[in-house]
Amino acid sequence: MPLRKAQAPNPNFIQCKGCKKTLFVADFEANLRVCPNCDHHHRLTWQQRVEVTFDINSFTELDADLYSGDPLQFPEYEEKYLQAQTKSGMKDSLVTGTGTIDGQLISAAIADFHFMGGSMGSVNGEKVARALERGVELQCPVVIFCASGGARMQEGLLSLMQMAKTTAAVDKCRQNGIPYIAVFTDPTMAGVLASYASIADVILAEPKALIGFAGARVSAQAQVLKIPDDFQTAEFVLRSGMLDRIVHRKEMKATLGNLCSILGHRLTAGAKS
Amino acid sequence: MANSWKEWEKPVLDLEEGVSKLKALADKETDAIKREALETRIEEFEKRIENFLEVRYSRLGPWEQVLLARADPRPYTLDYIQTLFTDFTELDGDRRYGADHAIVAGPARFNGQSVIIVGHQKGRNIQERAQRNFAMAKPEGYRKAIRMFEMAERFRMPVITFIDTPAADPGVESESRGISEAIAASMLKMFELTVPIVSVVIGEGGSGGAIGIAIANRVLMQEHSVYSVIPPEGCAAILWRDPAKKAQAAAALKLTSDSALELGLVEQVLKEPFGGAHRNPAEAAQIVRDAITTHLTELQKLTGEQLRQHRYDRFRAFGHVLGP
Ligand SMILES: [Zn+2]
Numbered sequence: 001m002p003l004r005k006a007q008a009p010n011p012n013f014i015q016c017k018g019c020k021k022t023l024f025v026a027d028f029e030a031n032l033r034v035c036p037n038c039d040h041h042h043r044l045t046w047q048q049r050v051e052v053t054f055d056i057n058s059f060t061e062l063d064a065d066l067y068s069g070d071p072l073q074f075p076e077y078e079e080k081y082l083q084a085q086t087k088s089g090m091k092d093s094l095v096t097g098t099g100t101i102d103g104q105l106i107s108a109a110i111a112d113f114h115f116m117g118g119s120m121g122s123v124n125g126e127k128v129a130r131a132l133e134r135g136v137e138l139q140c141p142v143v144i145f146c147a148s149g150g151a152r153m154q155e156g157l158l159s160l161m162q163m164a165k166t167t168a169a170v171d172k173c174r175q176n177g178i179p180y181i182a183v184f185t186d187p188t189m190a191g192v193l194a195s196y197a198s199i200a201d202v203i204l205a206e207p208k209a210l211i212g213f214a215g216a217r218v219s220a221q222a223q224v225l226k227i228p229d230d231f232q233t234a235e236f237v238l239r240s241g242m243l244d245r246i247v248h249r250k251e252m253k254a255t256l257g258n259l260c261s262i263l264g265h266r267l268t269a270g271a272k273s
Numbered sequence: 274m275a276n277s278w279k280e281w282e283k284p285v286l287d288l289e290e291g292v293s294k295l296k297a298l299a300d301k302e303t304d305a306i307k308r309e310a311l312e313t314r315i316e317e318f319e320k321r322i323e324n325f326l327e328v329r330y331s332r333l334g335p336w337e338q339v340l341l342a343r344a345d346p347r348p349y350t351l352d353y354i355q356t357l358f359t360d361f362t363e364l365d366g367d368r369r370y371g372a373d374h375a376i377v378a379g380p381a382r383f384n385g386q387s388v389i390i391v392g393h394q395k396g397r398n399i400q401e402r403a404q405r406n407f408a409m410a411k412p413e414g415y416r417k418a419i420r421m422f423e424m425a426e427r428f429r430m431p432v433i434t435f436i437d438t439p440a441a442d443p444g445v446e447s448e449s450r451g452i453s454e455a456i457a458a459s460m461l462k463m464f465e466l467t468v469p470i471v472s473v474v475i476g477e478g479g480s481g482g483a484i485g486i487a488i489a490n491r492v493l494m495q496e497h498s499v500y501s502v503i504p505p506e507g508c509a510a511i512l513w514r515d516p517a518k519k520a521q522a523a524a525a526l527k528l529t530s531d532s533a534l535e536l537g538l539v540e541q542v543l544k545e546p547f548g549g550a551h552r553n554p555a556e557a558a559q560i561v562r563d564a565i566t567t568h569l570t571e572l573q574k575l576t577g578e579q580l581r582q583h584r585y586d587r588f589r590a591f592g593h594v595l596g597p
Contacts, residue, residue, distance in 0.1 A: 066596040067594075067596050068594070068595065071593035074525050074526075122591075122592030122594050123594050126592050129589065153508050155502075155593065156525075157501065157502055157526075157527065157533055158536065158591060158593055160480060160481075160500075160502040161484075161538060161591035161592065162592060163457075163484055164488055164588040164591070165589055165592065167488075168584075169589070170461065174461075191502070194441075194452070194456040194481040194485075195456075195460065196457070198451070199457045199458060213441070213443065213447070214444075214448065227445050231445065231448075240448075240449045240450070240451060241451070242453070
């Protein structure tokens with residue numbers, strides 16, 4: 001018998017991951033999961049992202065049934081993959097589809113960090129490429145919400161090749177005059193950052209999002225070299241000139257809508273209905 | 274688990290020492306019959322060395338392949354440039370921030386034809402390694418590469434890249450100058466080119482740092498090179514919180530040239546002399562030369578737009594995706 005019975009968390013309250021303050025869930029949700037006290041932007045599931053970004057009921061998921069088949073027979077991958085699927089209800093770490101922002105059609109990809117750290121394997125890469133190509137096909141802007149620890153190790157070199165594949169798809173958009181906007185959410189790292197994410201026409205980020213190429217080794221080095229406290233955050237990356245704008249979650253929809261409509265002015269599907 | 278390729282070459286080194294001693298004896302021997310006997314022994318030893326290398330190197334495990342790919346006597350990019358090309362002029366400038374010697378680049382001639390070469394370069398001694406940053410390129414290296422790719426396009430020159438890096442530079446400075454953007458932009462530039470591109474992995478194909486200059490129409494791997502999404506040490510640390518499981522990680526990652534070929538991610542594995550390229554650099558170089566010649570000749574039958582489309586199709590097809 002356990003000495004202390006674990007207390008069931010009160011479903012009406014939630015603790016902020018930033019300031020640790022206890023918040024009313026209702027307030028927290030109404031504030032788009034941004035802490036009213038410290039402004040910490042909490043990670044979103046893909047469904048929550050759809051809800052705060054697209055016009056009500058406008059999002060249609062596509063390519064929902066793609067999944068990975070453990071091509072390397074990598075130890076424990078199948079179990080981890082199935083576990084992640086069961087827990088999240090997703091097939092892999094990224095969802096694609098079309099939706100509208102202020103009535104304007106958008107081809108979208110939304111990574112979900114909750115599924116194996118948003119890692120990019122074959123399926124993730126394929127869906128990103130399809131979302132970009134769909135922009136060309138439908139003549140509409142492309143918006144990708146990034147959230148990833150990097151490439152998925154369990155698919156080995158195939159995962160590394162997704163960096164190239166997604167970059168190729170960005171090239172297709174560029175050749176066809178399709179605007180592509182990337183939004184870096186917490187965290188956007190490594191293989192994703194070093195491929196399609198960093199070559200978007202416009203790059204936005206959520207405040208304080210972790211953004212970087214390298215992980216632990218840098219942190220160790222960072223302690224030796226006196227570097228800013230905000231190293232590898234959106235604020236640091238903005239100062240470095242590697243992104244265009246930090247946008248509060250409350251402003252994201254309007255900012256995306258505005259950018260898509262201005263940059264997509266020549267697109268047939270870009271016009272507001 | 275071996276920590277160096279030298280461990281399994283120990284018997285060879287012993288035999289080689291024996292050979293040189295016998296040779297010294299034979300040189301001094303005045304009696305013709307005795308000298309002949311010594312020479313027979315030398316031949317026997319040499320045969321044994323060859324046999325050992327042939328057998329041992331035909332069954333290296335993935336971790337041993339990693340060690341061999343990293344072995345310091347392996348020929349590096351500049352060695353291949355020297356043997357395979359003429360009139361190479363190294364160009365340093367990235368026109369943005371600084372010079373990066375982890376990547377060497379410049380125009381040269383290959384079989385008399387003008388080409389652009391870009392490749393990672395490791396160092397042979399402590400000083401060189403520091404100067405080359407262990408072949409871990411910074412943003413400047415990739416931006417220099419981009420300049421070279423643009424020049425190749427402008428002057429209609431095929432591009433040949435040599436891949437040999439543990440990773441891109443993970444340092445704070447690289448991060449603040451946009452290492453991720455530099456790698457992505459370099460890949461994007463390569464996709465845009467309408468001239469043939471051939472890449473050869475000659476040692477370590479280390480993740481993003483490698484693929485940043487490996488967007489080619491044909492990707493070739495030397496037999497004892499490796500190509501991986503993450504170093505086995507890193508993989509073991511992240512997945513099993515135990516860097517010592519690097520041999521298991523190396524096996525799981527399927528990072529050998531044979532695996533890459535099997536997965537359809539490279540076009541050809543280039544045989545190396547028994548015991549690895551460093552045991553006979555001239556022979557290794559000849560094999561690389563023949564392969565590049567063959568692939569370039571084939572690619573040059575395509576138009577510029579076909580080459581660009583071919584590169585797109587090649588990478589677009591990569592991935593193991595199931596479902597409707
Ligand atoms: Zn808070």
